[in-house]
Amino acid sequence: MMFGILVSAFNAVLAFLLRSVLVKFAAFFALYFIVTGFLQVMQAAGLFPSASSLNGVLSGIPPGVAYFMDLFSVSQGISMIVSAYFTRFIIRRIPLIG
Template sequence: MFPILMAAAWSALSWLFRSVLVKFVFYFALYFFVTESVSYLQGQGMLPSAASLSQAFGAVGTGVWYFLDLCSVSYGVPLVIAAYGARFIIRRIPLIG
């Protein structure tokens, strides 16, 4: 009975180290790389800031702004821009893209 339990324990540990730990390290490195590269690009002025987007939305009339606010465009546009930036950066990684 003991060899069966040891085999089950070793197979569980090997699965844990082979799949879970390796994926955790890989995805953490990917997350760290993306967050640091985006903050670096924002610091260099290569990505649009929230101030420039608010200036662009400031020129919109009140009739149009009602429908934009109804659809939460002021929240969605920066979200979409950040998603496109992250997709662009992730596709440049050789193992994924």
């Protein structure tokens, strides 16, 4: 009697692991490699700006504008916005959530 209950519980746990956890792991594993591959292709195509081009753009900001950008902490705001967009991008890639 007790052995049958334990076997049934083990069977239910094993079925859960094989049906949901293993399938989700395989799906996320595939998504990881797909996204990594796309990022490498986009980087090789030159779609991302380089550090020297960003430095050139930022050095062209007049001192008065730079003062007010520092006063209003624009650098922190931009990093928060980029982080929020990145998080939104990642969350939208999760099945059943995004």
